[in-house]
Amino acid sequence: MADILYEIKRKLNRIFLGRIVVREFKGFHRDEPAVISTHSRAIEIIQMRAEPRVSAAMFVDWKRTRPKGAGSLLGGVFINGIRIKKIKVGLAFRKRVIRYKFNIRRRAAARNSIKRIKRLPLVLKNRINFLKKQMRFEKATPLALFYPVFQEKVTKSALDKGSGNLFIWYDNDRVKSGEKYHLLLLRVFGGEEPLKWVWLPAEKKTY
Amino acid sequence: MLDKGKQLLGYLTVEARGNYFRGAALVTDFRGIPTDFRYTEPVQPTKLERILYGGALDVYLREEVILDNLLDAVETRPVLWLVNAADLMLPVQKLSRLPAMLVESSNRSPLDASGLFEPTTEQCVFIFQADNISAPLRMTVPDDSIQGVAQFVQTLSSAAEGMDLLEPFGRIDKALEAIGDSETKQK
Numbered sequence: 001m002a003d004i005l006y007e008i009k010r011k012l013n014r015i016f017l018g019r020i021v022v023r024e025f026k027g028f029h030r031d032e033p034a035v036i037s038t039h040s041r042a043i044e045i046i047q048m049r050a051e052p053r054v055s056a057a058m059f060v061d062w063k064r065t066r067p068k069g070a071g072s073l074l075g076g077v078f079i080n081g082i083r084i085k086k087i088k089v090g091l092a093f094r095k096r097v098i099r100y101k102f103n104i105r106r107r108a109a110a111r112n113s114i115k116r117i118k119r120l121p122l123v124l125k126n127r128i129n130f131l132k133k134q135m136r137f138e139k140a141t142p143l144a145l146f147y148p149v150f151q152e153k154v155t156k157s158a159l160d161k162g163s164g165n166l167f168i169w170y171d172n173d174r175v176k177s178g179e180k181y182h183l184l185l186l187r188v189f190g191g192e193e194p195l196k197w198v199w200l201p202a203e204k205k206t207y
Numbered sequence: 208m209l210d211k212g213k214q215l216l217g218y219l220t221v222e223a224r225g226n227y228f229r230g231a232a233l234v235t236d237f238r239g240i241p242t243d244f245r246y247t248e249p250v251q252p253t254k255l256e257r258i259l260y261g262g263a264l265d266v267y268l269r270e271e272v273i274l275d276n277l278l279d280a281v282e283t284r285p286v287l288w289l290v291n292a293a294d295l296m297l298p299v300q301k302l303s304r305l306p307a308m309l310v311e312s313s314n315r316s317p318l319d320a321s322g323l324f325e326p327t328t329e330q331c332v333f334i335f336q337a338d339n340i341s342a343p344l345r346m347t348v349p350d351d352s353i354q355g356v357a358q359f360v361q362t363l364s365s366a367a368e369g370m371d372l373l374e375p376f377g378r379i380d381k382a383l384e385a386i387g388d389s390e391t392k393q394k
Contacts, residue, residue, distance in 0.1 A: 104250060104252065104256065104267075104268065104272050105271075105272050105275075105276065107248060107250050108228075108230075108247040108248065108250045108268075108272045108273050108276050109247065109248070109276060110232075110245040110246065110247050110276045110277050110279070110280035110281075111245065111246055111247070111248070112243075112244070112245055112280070113244050113245075113246060113382065113386060114241060114242075114243060114244045116244070116382055116385060116386065117233065117241050117244040117378060117379075117382045118241055120378050120381055120382055120385075122239050122370075122371075122374060122378070123371075123374055123377055123378070124371060124374070125371065125374075127340045127341055130317065130339075130340040130341055130342070131340050145340070147338075147340060148238075148368065148369050148370065150238060150369075170240065172240050180368070180369060202368075
């Protein structure tokens, strides 16, 4: 009640008499601790540059070591002109020697493939051009002459009409040796078969 | 100089296709029947090897790598080696300690009889008649082998009675093609 009367008196004095109340500031009580509030701030580091693409070089390495030959790139951390932390940064060259082993010789190792080449035919060229003048046949014309051919060893043969070469497969194991022959291809006039193969012993000099 | 007891001829080729080097050695009897065949995998030098060896890479690969490997691997000993390039003669002769020569076809008219030979205007190059029904062949020998030419011609003429002297080179090419095809299919 007293407070209410006091407030009414103060407001009437303020309105009609122009008086204001002046009060004394007694300060903080010593027993109460001062409360200082600060804004909490956190350091946020945002990396503005792109991620480094080179992770490491093989022969040189960034290392925290005493700068010598390469020199210091950063002498420390300065705040307001005062160095607060000394950082040793430099280029340290490692003695890293990469040994390259030359293995060309090993890559060119020889392999055996005698079975494969034994399956390939021998290719005999047509030699008729070198013998045609010496040949005389009645009612026939020589078309091709192949030499030398081991008749007993032949298991298969094929004439390449395009090149005129004769492909011959020998049975190398069945017959160890044999006589050489000329194999002659004749065009026969008036016969039942227009082409005829003729074996001629190689030792025979006349035809 | 020639071993007459063994009637075998050796054929050696080294080819370079693009970046690849490959070699093959074929030994046949005097009828052309193969008795030994060795080949190397295609060797492709790396970029580093090309830089380090420089101009010597080609010689190194041909002579010290491919030829040496092939001649080491061949188990039968021919009386002589026929090669497909003149620059192979000396290294083959040195490594194998056997005569080596380059024999090629020619378009010259035949000589009078087999076994005959005559020099040409080129040094160390001869023309010889291997058999009676073919064109003469052209033979190139190393400088230090000129004195043995008569013996070489005699041996080659003897072989030519039972075979076409140059035919095995074609068979080597076909064998390498077949091997390359099969390796490609396996991959």
